[in-house]
Amino acid sequence: MPRLATPADLMGSWMNMSMLMMETASVMTMRMMGMAGLWSVTKSENERMVSEKSSAFLDSAAAASVATMTGKRPDEVMNAALRPLRRKTRANARRLGKRGPALPGPKKR
Template sequence: MSKKSARYATPVELYVSWMNASMLMVETASVMTMRMMGMAGTWSVTKSENDRMMSEKPTAFLDSAVAGSMAVMSGKRPDEVMNAALRPLRRKTRANARRLGKRGPAMPGSKPRR
């Protein structure tokens, strides 16, 4: 078993953890909004977006759980565990927000983008 870190988290390290959690919330809200607008026909999304939305969640949560567990088992501090668990989720939400954001709103009378 590895030795636990004796030092405490600095205010900057705690701020980084807070920012990671905040960015996850903002990116998640953005992705949810764009996907809902896509379902309503006001945002340009692919036909496979609904399937993608459901199929990516289990792997993202599993990756998050594994990363968090590995951090705990290696004796990381709570803020480091949280950051490790958030990293896989942020990777997905950031990629989805960028991808959907590039597609833009659906224009009336235009063909849907692929």
């Protein structure tokens, strides 16, 4: 008989989703500020913003499919689907956060 999800398992899934939402919001904010000239971003940021989504979502769907086909619990399937998305949002939040606000003077490239 498969092991049932514990409250700790469910809390972990909730935390994973919460972190994805917070990272996404911060990345969106920094990119929008970059478009307005208020955050230091590279010239390729807009192109990157569009191109990275398809691979992240394909990886997410594949991970969820594998987890489902191997008989994982619903919380494990969700965590598998979130893992590739979190990897991207976490990397983007760190990268953009390091660039900082756009200050007068020479531009960062």
